[in-house]
Amino acid sequence: MANQNTRRGPRLLVQLAWAALTNGYAQGFAQGKIWRGASKGYCVPGLNCYSCPGALGACPLGALQAALASGNYKFALYVTGFLLFFGAVLGRFVCGWLCPFGLVQDLLHRIPFPRKRKTLPGDRLLRWVKYLLLAGFVVLLPMFALDAFGQGSPWFCKWVCPSGTLLAGWPLAAANGALRAVLGALFAWKSAILIVLILLSAAVYRPFCRYLCPLGAVYGLFNPIAFCRLKLDEEKCIGCGQCRAACKLDLSPCRQPNSMECIRCGDCLRACPTGALTSTFPLTPRPRKERKP
Amino acid sequence: MSPLKSSLKFLPALVLTLTGLALLVIGTRLGGRDAVFIKAVNLCMECIGLG
Numbered sequence: 001m002a003n004q005n006t007r008r009g010p011r012l013l014v015q016l017a018w019a020a021l022t023n024g025y026a027q028g029f030a031q032g033k034i035w036r037g038a039s040k041g042y043c044v045p046g047l048n049c050y051s052c053p054g055a056l057g058a059c060p061l062g063a064l065q066a067a068l069a070s071g072n073y074k075f076a077l078y079v080t081g082f083l084l085f086f087g088a089v090l091g092r093f094v095c096g097w098l099c100p101f102g103l104v105q106d107l108l109h110r111i112p113f114p115r116k117r118k119t120l121p122g123d124r125l126l127r128w129v130k131y132l133l134l135a136g137f138v139v140l141l142p143m144f145a146l147d148a149f150g151q152g153s154p155w156f157c158k159w160v161c162p163s164g165t166l167l168a169g170w171p172l173a174a175a176n177g178a179l180r181a182v183l184g185a186l187f188a189w190k191s192a193i194l195i196v197l198i199l200l201s202a203a204v205y206r207p208f209c210r211y212l213c214p215l216g217a218v219y220g221l222f223n224p225i226a227f228c229r230l231k232l233d234e235e236k237c238i239g240c241g242q243c244r245a246a247c248k249l250d251l252s253p254c255r256q257p258n259s260m261e262c263i264r265c266g267d268c269l270r271a272c273p274t275g276a277l278t279s280t281f282p283l284t285p286r287p288r289k290e291r292k293p
Numbered sequence: 294m295s296p297l298k299s300s301l302k303f304l305p306a307l308v309l310t311l312t313g314l315a316l317l318v319i320g321t322r323l324g325g326r327d328a329v330f331i332k333a334v335n336l337c338m339e340c341i342g343l344g
Contacts (some may be wrong), residue, residue, distance in 0.1 A: 032338060034334070035334075041326045041329050042326070049337070049340050050332070050340075051336055051337040051340045057333075058329050058330075058333040062332075062337065063329045063333070064344060066332045067325075070328075072328060075320070075325045075328040076325075077316050077318025077320035077331070078317060078325025078328075078329065079320070079329070080313075080316055080317075081312075081313045081314065081316025081319070081320050082313070085310055087313075088305075088310040089310055090305045115319050124323030127333075139297060152342070153339060154337075156341050157330070157340045158339065158340070158344065161340065162342065164342075165341075168340050169340070169341040179326075179341070179343070182343060183342065183343065184343075186342050186343065187341075187342030191342070220337055222306075222309070225305040225309070227303060227306045228307055237298065
């Protein structure tokens with residue numbers, strides 16, 4: 001029986017490097033302004049608010065809502081194509097490796113907390129909330145809840161998105177006195193949502209990704225068929241349950257290796273004692289015993 | 294599993310990837326990327342909580 005792979009993978013380094021690469025306009029944080037270069041026309045795969053002072057690209061979810069709210073469905077083709085492409089290639093690998101707000105939750109979960117738990121009460125039902133948010137706040141309301149001028153609004157960005165609050169609202173308010181002067185109830189509401197999620201993240205792994213993220217909901221739909229997927233060799237699987245014990249999202253990779261909830265962190269691969277679980281993408285380093293000289 | 298069956302498992306991913314690429318190209322030609330740019334270089338008041 002092969003030893004479990006105890007080597008830590010490169011995931012944290014990749015997350016940090018990608019967050020730095022896609023939010024590299026450091027001057028923006030100091031001066032309270034946003035980047036206006038050509039790269040802003042390109043979406044980045046994770047939930048990365050384009051009003052973040054450091055953001056060098058555009059959020060696909062924000063762009064999609066803007067397209068639907070404007071009624072310019074040709075604009076929506078570009079964003080839809082982007083989501084299809086990254087969904088089909090990576091699925092929720094994006095969540096596990098390329099999303100800055102996912103990184104924030106990962107770091108918060110490292111904070112010692114006396115009552116860490118794997119799930120919240122009502123976990124199975126709560127996981128469906130993100131699909132309702134996707135359908136309602138990202139698609140239907142921007143399309144059909146129009147103002148007097150026939151324009152819609154990005155409902156998820158406006159009323160919920162904690163990534164926008166953390167990466168854009170708080171830094172811009174801190175650096176820009178004029179913005180600070182006009183903050184009101186909406187900012188307070190969004191800050192409250194963010195604070196609750198920050199506190200929850202210390203106790204539960206990735207509460208926003210599990211229960212609320214519409215972008216994760218989109219990518220999750222592709223998990224069963226994406227190029228990046230897990231494979232289970234049933235002849236090698238001994239049903240030990242180590243993969244489930246290792247999974248911080250309380251999933252069972254040995255039963256459903258390509259669950260829509262899986263963010264491809266690779267913890268189950270490292271925990272599997274027989275090598276029954278593998279992946280098409282290199283999510284973990286090979287165990288030291290198997291490394292070639 | 295035969296190599297052919299093994300390859301066919303990735304056929305849906307391949308079709309969707311190519312469809313996504315096609316939509317990206319078509320969307321760009323129709324001005325989608327420019328529209329994203331215009332939206333992204335202006336401060337999103339809704340995103341930062343100003344409505």
